[in-house]
Amino acid sequence: MSGEAASWIAEVRARLASPPAGRLPASESRQAAVLVPLYVEAGELWTLLTRRSEALPQHRGQVAFPGGGREIGEDAWAAALRESEEEIGLDSRLVLRLGELDEAATPSGFRIVPCVGAIPATFRPRPDPGEIDEVFAAPISALANPRLVEDREVLINGQRRSLRLYHVGRHLIWGVTARIVQNLLIRLGIEGGEAYGARAPRDGE
Numbered sequence: 001m002s003g004e005a006a007s008w009i010a011e012v013r014a015r016l017a018s019p020p021a022g023r024l025p026a027s028e029s030r031q032a033a034v035l036v037p038l039y040v041e042a043g044e045l046w047t048l049l050t051r052r053s054e055a056l057p058q059h060r061g062q063v064a065f066p067g068g069g070r071e072i073g074e075d076a077w078a079a080a081l082r083e084s085e086e087e088i089g090l091d092s093r094l095v096l097r098l099g100e101l102d103e104a105a106t107p108s109g110f111r112i113v114p115c116v117g118a119i120p121a122t123f124r125p126r127p128d129p130g131e132i133d134e135v136f137a138a139p140i141s142a143l144a145n146p147r148l149v150e151d152r153e154v155l156i157n158g159q160r161r162s163l164r165l166y167h168v169g170r171h172l173i174w175g176v177t178a179r180i181v182q183n184l185l186i187r188l189g190i191e192g193g194e195a196y197g198a199r200a201p202r203d204g205e
Helices: 003-017 076-088 175-188
Strands: 030-041 044-052 067-069 096-100 110-118 132-139 149-156 159-168 171-173
Touching (some): 003 096, 044 171, 067 076
Antiparallel strands (some): 159 171
């Protein structure tokens, strides 16, 4: 592992470790997990997202991190890695565990643990056409750019709520995925497009 790689990996691990990721109160919601893949290329920190198939029964066509429901006996990491291999062809042996983000709930009855892992910049996705229509890379600098972030007021079940939206090229990130992205940016210390910019984290920032 190069010194540059070791530096950003150590920094992200430290930021995710303290304070510990939040967990939701016990509930009957189905447990799930997603992988938030991170890598550095050309001095920038990137993540990978998917656009789910229009043929799926739930969350069709939505932008999401690879992941899904946990099977009996699986922990969050086992589920996130299994689903990532099934959905985008990511060998679990290529993933270096960095930490976890706050657990998030969906209106469809899932509670999701986002698992953050470092992957090789050379990884090339092989999406399962039955589940994934597209895999695309997003620079963290774009997600942190306030000009590409929108807070939209909507009515849900008669209640007015503010939803965060991230515009990345032709893609729109919203819902639980947007909340995971926002939590990631907060934990990295760059929520709202602060001075962090496009770079991978460096010690002391």
